[in-house]
Amino acid sequence: MRLGLFGGTFDPIHLGHLILAEACREACALDRLWFIVTATPPHKPTDRTPVAHRLEMARIATAGHPAFEISEIEADAASGPHYSYRTLERIAGERPGDELYFLIGADSLADLPHWREPARVARLATIVVVNRPGIDRAVACTAPDLGPGVRPFRFVEIPPIGISSTELRARVAAGRSIRYQVPRGVEAYIAEHGLYRAGAGV
16 A cells, blocks of 8 residues: 655644645555644644644544545654654564555755654655745755665645644634634634634633
């Protein structure tokens, strides 16, 4: 199986995430694509919406797509922070027959050499880089030198999408609309549970 792995906090998941995932699924002929919802990413603040909410929003957003699945492999906050190479090692060990594809945005490409065990990541999986708004094309299409034995990088172009989870949280806190930026079910879930409202507890 050709298995795509798309990790993130997804706080909240939005249409940009889904467009990116579908473009990579098609470009790389992926059989399955896992959205790996991370409880404790090593490079982001810890004041995140509880992972149970983020998992449920991801399930709502991907419902009905036969190739999309939600993975809880990084959802245990007690075992964090979650480093990509460890997650890939675990998946490769559990699914030795699968060909792994690891999806990242072009904004993460320049920082990749500073990740924990970046060469290990690039040996375990084909890294698929997707362009992001504001990232120079030459930079976005240049693979870093991670040493021998790494797999060739793949580069996927998608239409520029100016949606960010940070901005969506700010819009909700300010009482502004997020319609047509997240799936309708995710919008309803956020409203039902009072997520991201100014001063709201979750």
